[in-house]
Each structure stands twice: as C-alpha cells, then as structure tokens.
Amino acid sequence: MHPRHSCSEAPPGGSFRPAINICLVAVLLSGCLLGAQALAQQTTPLRGAVQENVLQAQSDNSRPLLNQNTSPPAGLPPDSGIPSNPYEPVSPGALPPGNDSGDLELRGLPLDSGSLPSDSGDGSDTITVPPKAEEALPLPAERPARDAPMRANRNQVTLDEQSTGSIPNPPIEQNREANPPAARAERDNLPESAIERRVLRPDPEPFAPLGIRAGTVTLRPSISTGLRATTNADGTSDGSGALLSETRLRARATTDWSRHSAWLDFDGLYDKSISGEEYSAPNVALRSGFQLDLGERTTLKGEAGYRYRQEDPSAPTTIVGTSNRPAVQDLDANLALRHEFGRFFAALRGSVIHTTYGNAEFSDGTVISQKDRNNTFASIALRGGFEMSPAIKPFAEVEIGKLMYDEAVDDNGFRRSGMRTGLRSGVELDITEKIAGELALGYLRQDIEDDRLNAVDGLSVDGAIKWSPQRGTDVNIGLLTRIDGATAPGDSGSIFYEGTVGVTRQVRSNLDFNATLIASLRDNKDGTGWDKGFGAEIGATYWFNRFFGLDISARHEFTRSEVDTRRTQETSIFMGLTLQR
Secondary structure (H helix, E strand, O other), X not given: OOOOOOOOOOOOOOOOHHHHHHHHHHHHHHHHHHHHHHHHHOOOOOOOOOOXXXXXXXXXXXXXXXXXXXXXXXXXXXXXXXXXXXXXXXXXXXXXXXXXXHHHHHOOOOOOOOOOOOOOOOOOXXXXXXXXXXXXXXXXXXXXXXXXXXXXXXXXXXXXXXXXXXXXXXXXXXXXXXXXXXXXXXXXXXXXXXXXXXXXXXXXXXXXOOOEEEXXXXXXXXXXXXXXXXXXXXXXXXXXXXEEEEEEEEEEEXXXXXXXXXXXXXXXXXXXXXXXXXXXEEEEEEEEEEEEEOOOOEEEEEEEEEEEEEOOOOOOOOOOXXXXXXXEEEEEEEEEEXXXXXXXXXXXXXXXXXXXXXXXEOOOOOXXXXXXXXXXXXXXXXXXXXXXXXXXXXXXXXXXXXXXXXXXXXXXXXXXXXXXXXXXXXXXXXXXXXXEEXXXXXXXXXXXXXXXOOOEEEEEEEEEEEEEEEOOEEEEEEEEEEEEOOOOOOOOOEEEEEEEEXXXXXXXXXXXXXXXXXXXXXXXXXXXXXXXXXXXXXXXXEEOOOXXXXXXXXXXXXXXXXXXXXXXXXXXXXXXXXXXX
C-alpha cells in the first residue's frame, strides 16, 4: 500500500501536465456547448399558439427528452446521447427543413429565456412550461360578437365531420358589414363615340307595301282575286244566287315634294258569273288631286275624278223589267282657294259634275235611250270661319249652283233644270293624330223650272272624319246628302242620305280586321214614302309577307220600301288572295 500524497504534490515518477491537459479539454467542450445554446436562444420563435394535440402526438411518438443539466453517462462522448425523432408538422412544408431551433420551440422551450425546464421526475412525458414561456406564447384575442354565427358554423361543420366523415359545402353567407361588395371602378378614359353612327331601328310596319319609286313619285299597286258566293247576283228584287269570280285592282301614286303635293288613285272591280245567274258588272273609279302652297297662309287645292258604275236597282229612277243594269258615268272636277288672316280664314270653291246614263235593254231586244237624264251641275261655295283653337275651327258656308240637263225638255215634256241653294254650318277638326276632318249640318233645296213640279228640299248632313282611338285602330265616318232627279211624269225626284262607318284594326303586324256599316234613307217626293237600306261587312287579311296575303269577308245588305220592285236582299261570302308591291 502506497503512502498518501497531498494534492499539491506531483505523483511519483511524473508531473501535473496530464491533469492540466484534461482540464483544458473539459473547459473547451463546455464553452462550445454554452455558445451553441446562446446562439439557439437568439433565434426568432414561431408566431402563434401551439396546439396541444400536436404536442401530445409528438410526445407519444418520441422518446423522453434528456435533461440538459444532467451530464452524459460515463464512457460516452459529450455530444452523444439518445437521439430524438425530428418534429414533423401536420401540414407538410409548414416549417423550413434543417432548423434545430424550431424543434426546440415546438417542444415548449422558449428561445428567449436562459433557463431550461426540468424533468418531472415521475417518468411521464409531460412538459411543464415556465411562467416566461406562457408569456412568450400570446393567446388569441376575443373576437367581436358578429363572429358568433361564424363560430356556430364551425361547430356545425365539426359535428358534420364527426357524424358523416365528410366536410359539407354550404353556401357562403356574405356579411355585407364585414365584407361589403366591391363597387365597379369608374373609368377615366372612356371611349369616344363615333361622329357618324348608324342606328338600326325595327320597322314599325314590316308588312306594309314598299312601292315602286320613280324619282319623287312612289306607286303602290295591289291586285286581289277570288271567289264570291252570293244569294242575289244582280241585286234586284227577284235576283238569284250565283258563284262569281271577283277581281279588284288598286293603285295609288304619291309625291314627296318638299313643298307641294299630288296624288293619283285607281280602283277597279270586275265581277263575272262562273255558275248560277248570268251576271257581269265592271266598276271603275279614277281620282287625282294636288295641293299648292302659294304662300305662308294661302293654299290652292284641286281634284278631278271619273267613275263608271251600274245604276242601283233599288233606285226609284231605275226602269223596271230591263235585262241589264244601265251604266252611269260621272266626271267631276273642283278647285278651292283658301287664305288665312289672323285667326280668321276664308275659302272659295268651284265644282262641276257631269253625269251620263246608258241605254236600258230588254230581253226582247228593245232599247230605250236615257239621254234626257244626262245633266251637268255647276256650283260655287264660299266658306268663312275662325280659329277657336288650332284643333277646332267653326265655319259657315253658302253654296249656289244650277242643275242643267242636256235636253231642255225630257221625253215626257218637263223642264227639269233649276237653281240649287245650300246653307251649312259646321266645324273643322284637326286634333293631331286622333281626329281629322269636318262635319256640317244645313239645308239643301233644288228648284225646278217647270211649275208642275215641286221643289226638292230637306236637311243636309255632310262630313268626313277619320278617328284613331288608339294606335293600330282607325275609324272612318262618312256622311252624304244628295238630290236625285226623276224621269217619271209628275215626279220631282228624291233626297238621299247615306252614312258609313268603317273600322280597321291591326291585331298583329301581319293580321288586319275590318268592318263596315252602311245605312241609307231616301225621301221620295212622289208619295211612296221612305226607302231604308242597311248593309254590314266584316273581313280579315292575313299577310304572309310584304307581297302576298289572304282575304276573307262576309257581307249582308237589304233594302226596305213600300214599292215591291225596290225591295232587295243579298248575302255573300268572299275568299281570295292579294298581291301588293
């Protein structure tokens, strides 16, 4: 047994150099460890709170941490020990790889504190966070009350995930207070519109005729053809039914001059029997007119017309028993000058009408001439009035004329020529596009040169009004008063009244409905009383395009009289096609 030596003495056979070397190595290793710890403490910690389930999952899958204050066991190097599994975040890529300081923070070690947590000593893996660590981990601030519905929605989503194992996708409820809708930003550099821009507008009348244009004149022709089934072909008291071929040709030409205007109308109708009673009758009318603006308040108007027709079988002047209906031709012309001064106006109108009658034929070949009925009527009328308003203009009119027969004495020895006088009072209407026209009421008298014949006189009602109660509906009202002469001995003639009302309704752009009512009264001066007539017609036109349409109409008319030969009745139906341009 060797004797004990003091600490200050060197061991036998050696010196203090090996011991000094060991101490120096230990000091260097301690400095390296303390430097690494100080560097790790200066690393910026992760923001936000650490979820407890992440720490619990990490503690369950890793080994117990070694207390860094405990020295390593004997026989192991200072930097060796039981390695721990690296932290794997729930969402890959949440942390940058290769950062040891971040692994310490997730284990509950605050990097800004110099003290390390100590082991609990009971073998558990629970980590106790010191007070400074709790201050280093900020708690989430309490949310405002408006987030309560959002938390309730999150709880509902969690329950749905637990019950069904799927995440629902409910519609997002936008909170307009927290998330107001984005407003459209106003543009400062708006594009400039073109100087000349073409605007396409729909055609208000897509099925109206286009017409044929020649310079400043536009012609709009149309032709209708079809079949008419009638119960009285010739319109006499003893007429019978027939199937007629009916053709109608119409044309209208108008000008578009900047100042003056002119127009021309043609209307021709021809009926021919296909079966039943033999019947053939043409009816032609041609009329034209013009208007010249001679000054700012002076206007000159003129009209002229020609008409070829057959005599009405219900007229008292018709010869009974003829095999034909005698032809009647009318040729007329008038000229009117109108001037306005202040709120007053005056108009002067002159007119001439010439009427000729054809021969009456009988079945035995006998022909009776009616030249003694040919006459000419010339008159002049003066009208004056004032402007109550631009739409209403009352007026008064006086007319003086003379009826002149081609033969001074007829076949029965009567002189039927004489003066005609008319007094009228009425109103002119011009209410923009609603009402236009005039209406007059007065007295009309026709004197006869022969003292054996009495004068024919009576109430006079004349007018022509166009009324449009609404767009697409037109109402035409016409009133007429005329005096018809006679050829029978002792008969002075009659005064005839006629009124018509026509309604046209455009149901669609390619469908038109029309209806017409006709009423007539004849005051016979031969003592046979009044003849009354009535007629009604209704029809429709369907246009397949601008040029082709289908026409359907039905008509009924009758005449009542105390004389049997003047009583007539007819009912007919028409169906045909119309071509227009």
